[in-house]
Amino acid sequence: MKIALISPKGPLYHHRGGIFKKSLRYTPLTLTTLASLVPESMKAEIKIYDEGIEDIPDNLDVDLVGMTVITGSAPRAYHLSKKFRKKGIPVVFGGPHVTLAPEDAAPHADSIVQGYAEDIWPELLNDFIFNKLKPAYIQAPDLSLADRPFPRRDMLDAKKFLTTHVFEATRGCIHRCDFCVVPFAWGTTPYQKPVDQIVADIKQHWAKRIIFIDLNIIADKDYAAELFEALIPLNLKWYGLSTTLLIKDKQLLKLAAESGCAGLLMGFESITPDNLKISRKGFNSPEDYGDVVSSLHEHNITLQACFTFGMDHDMPDIFMETAKMAIKMNIDLPRFAIVTPFPGTSLYHRIESEGRITTRDWELYDGQHVVFQPRNMTPEELLIGHESAWKYTYSFSGMWKRILGSGIQIPISILANIGYRFYANHLHSYYNCDWITGFKPPISPKKAEAA
Numbered sequence: 173m174k175i176a177l178i179s180p181k182g183p184l185y186h187h188r189g190g191i192f193k194k195s196l197r198y199t200p201l202t203l204t205t206l207a208s209l210v211p212e213s214m215k216a217e218i219k220i221y222d223e224g225i226e227d228i229p230d231n232l233d234v235d236l237v238g239m240t241v242i243t244g245s246a247p248r249a250y251h252l253s254k255k256f257r258k259k260g261i262p263v264v265f266g267g268p269h270v271t272l273a274p275e276d277a278a279p280h281a282d283s284i285v286q287g288y289a290e291d292i293w294p295e296l297l298n299d300f301i302f303n304k305l306k307p308a309y310i311q312a313p314d315l316s317l318a319d320r321p322f323p324r325r326d327m328l329d330a331k332k333f334l335t336t337h338v339f340e341a342t343r344g345c346i347h348r349c350d351f352c353v354v355p356f357a358w359g360t361t362p363y364q365k366p367v368d369q370i371v372a373d374i375k376q377h378w379a380k381r382i383i384f385i386d387l388n389i390i391a392d393k394d395y396a397a398e399l400f401e402a403l404i405p406l407n408l409k410w411y412g413l414s415t416t417l418l419i420k421d422k423q424l425l426k427l428a429a430e431s432g433c434a435g436l437l438m439g440f441e442s443i444t445p446d447n448l449k450i451s452r453k454g455f456n457s458p459e460d461y462g463d464v465v466s467s468l469h470e471h472n473i474t475l476q477a478c479f480t481f482g483m484d485h486d487m488p489d490i491f492m493e494t495a496k497m498a499i500k501m502n503i504d505l506p507r508f509a510i511v512t513p514f515p516g517t518s519l520y521h522r523i524e525s526e527g528r529i530t531t532r533d534w535e536l537y538d539g540q541h542v543v544f545q546p547r548n549m550t551p552e553e554l555l556i557g558h559e560s561a562w563k564y565t566y567s568f569s570g571m572w573k574r575i576l577g578s579g580i581q582i583p584i585s586i587l588a589n590i591g592y593r594f595y596a597n598h599l600h601s602y603y604n605c606d607w608i609t610g611f612k613p614p615i616s617p618k619k620a621e622a623a
């Protein structure tokens with residue numbers, strides 16, 4: 173049996189003309205994990221294609237195609253699926269969009285997988301072999317991540333990525349932020365891999381600088397402490413994602429630093445407490461953000477802090493206020509997104525019930541476009557304001573102030589800031605804003621401040 177596993181391209185990740193090229197990409201784990209789950213007894217010939225870095229051959233000769241679909245890549249997945257099915261190749265969809273909006277995805281595929289694939293992907297393949305493919309497969313709640321095969325990282329071309337040393341200890345999150353797909357797609361049970369199996373996976377790659385893609389690596393603090401302790405003897409550097417709650421647990425923060433944590437991404441989301449409250453992220457408190465940054469820096473940990481614009485309590489001055497605060501606090505890498513009501517989330521249902529969804533063109537659901545009517549500003553103000561925050565924080569003066577103010581890991585920080593500066597200055601080129609009449613995107617940092 174021949175299987176092709178495909179991650180369709182989205183607007184921001186496209187190797188021809190997309191913003192993120194090799195320099196900012198690390199290998200995705202989804203396809204390599206799916207490949208590892210194909211039972212050896214099937215003796216399948218597997219090919220994997222990350223369309224963000226390579227084209228899919230026109231003459232793809234396979235028996236089955238599996239695609240992982242996020243909302244932003246759904247139109248591309250549907251387009252590809254139509255082509256394959258026309259040639260008689262059955263197509264299976266899985267991933268967050270499929271799990272959250274099965275009614276949207278199902279008509280475009282022969283079968284869909286809702287939830288994590290560990291148990292149902294092998295079952296689906298078995299059904300396929302015996303010509304008994306069902307229209308849908310749903311993950312059972314008693315899923316375990318223990319004793320699973322290691323992802324087949326060898327199947328992706330390492331030269332095309334920043335790193336292949338990407339690992340995962342946990343999945344899911346215990347929180348229920350209303351805009352986040354995680355709790356609505358997979359519930360609030362944090363699934364965990366046994367720590368010794370993660371260590372064995374890291375050791376087999378001789379990895380010394382790794383990325384954990386866990387969405388909230390400290391969701392279960394006892395588990396996090398066990399993991400961090402096990403990482404200490406490996407003497408490596410790691411980067412990952414955590415909530416700001418890490419700073420409230422000084423012992424865990426110290427342990428994270430001792431285990432080699434060199435950089436964390438945290439969702440600050442908003443500097444407005446009312447926004448955090450309505451989005452169920454009240455555990456963030458803006459008055460503590462300065463402490464969060466300085467505590468991380470004291471432990472030689474850099475911070476990517478993500479802010480989201482367009483929430484209901486944002487006024488038109490929020491962009492520059494947030495950008496100035498990010499510079500003042502010396503955040504190593506501030507990131508900005510436009511709040512996106514992904515289908516299936518609580519935010520989507522609320523905005524939809526208020527009649528404020530303005531487009532269901534899923535390709536625009538990428539955190540960089542406005543797909544709804546904001547409460548206190550126009551869609552144009554939100555789009556331009558978001559871009560102005562990027563440009564202002566990544567102006568040369570904004571960059572140097574932050575980098576020197578942070579004072580840690582300066583060479584890496586300079587490189588990362590230059591990468592994001594490029595992103596900030598090219599963001600407008602990839603907008604697909606025909607629906608905004610008269611939109612004139614390019615603006616300079618000076619104009620950004622005036623906006």
Ligand code: SF4
Pocket residue numbers: 345346347348349352353354355387388415439
């Ligand atoms: S803390 Fe992060 S991962 Fe968890 S629900 Fe909120 S946004 Fe999602």
